[in-house]
Amino acid sequence: MIHIFATQWPLLLEGLGRTLLCSIIALFFSLIIGSLFAIFEIMPNKIMRVIGNIYVEVFRNIPLLVITMFFFVVIPLYVTKINGFTAGTIGLTIYTSAFIAETVRSGIQSVDPGQMEGAMSNGLTFWQSMRYVVLPQAFKIVIPPLGNQFINLVKNSSVLAFVAGFDLMYQGNMIANNTLQTMPTFFVVGILYLVITMPLSYYMRYLEKKLA
Template sequence: MALLEQAYSFVNMRFLFEGLAVTLEVSVISIIFSFIFGLIFGVIRYIEVPYFSAVVGFIIDIIRNLPLLLIIFFTYFAIPELGIRMTPMSASIVALVVFESMMLAEVVRSGIQAVDSGQMEGARANGLTYFQAMRYIILPQALTKMIPPLVSQFISLIKDTSLATIIVLPELLYHAQIVYSQNTTYMLPMYVMIALMYFVVCYILSLAARYLERRLG
């Protein structure tokens, strides 16, 4: 009991919550930009622009089959060789956005394909242009169908921020390592606590997604 009181002292818990704040900041920024780019690339893949869609599809396939850790290493260690310096936070965000946007592009493409083709035909028959039909008719329906896989990817992204500890991003796992490095008996309590924090954040996101899915459904 005394061990838990020491491990979960006010100072240690405040330090963990500071790491959690960094994790959430990186996650939120990465989710926003990943969704934007994933939506753009997914639409491009779906409408099959000659040559361009093929190039985008090739890039998506390459990045989706690379380890995220490799992309983080490349962003933080290789890109500076080109004269572009990034902090651990900016490098982490760039790596996560690059990887997750490619994953989301396939989710978007699949979601659009799941919408009945008659919706587009009906919209065009009523005088809408292709892009108007896509914006006002197809995408709203597709996004509703995409909620479960999108949330699954967002949850994965939140958990994947822990990989950035390798480039010294001061996120939750990194802060926990600092705490138990001062006293190795704190290792188990720290891992239990960060597991609980990740669970709470991801579970809240899952509940929000279920609520949104019911409302839109």
């Protein structure tokens, strides 16, 4: 195992970097898109609610690999050329944003509806009361499940391996096939994933305690 790391570290570190980069980009955008659709889902406007619902249900219920393959093979055929890394990151963002939307929505709804009414009767608009009154409280509730989603996101980024995104899993596959040291290679890959996800989960725990 040490041998695998000693001889293959350039590939592994490149993979780790790609995984990290893709996760950060996808995290950033899926948080924004997810929160947006969560708010759509609970807006008074019915059309917006329907749009929010469709988005969430569609992308939450189909496999990530299918979404990613769509961007990798169908978009280049008809729209524009994109590489595996980009296709994977877009797929990951869309998929995760649907899960985040669902988490944030349930967080918002668990805030007492009286709070919203109170804020609006005090002259705040829907968006203002959302921003200053409801969201800060909802955020506290959704931190643990969101943490779960972030960790899922990092692990799901291994879908890039299927579209030649040169991520950690892709490099792991390649090394395993070149050296035929399958188990040791995947142990190294596992430890490298833990390097990203473990601190994340401990930080989430800390945040959760601090906010409680």
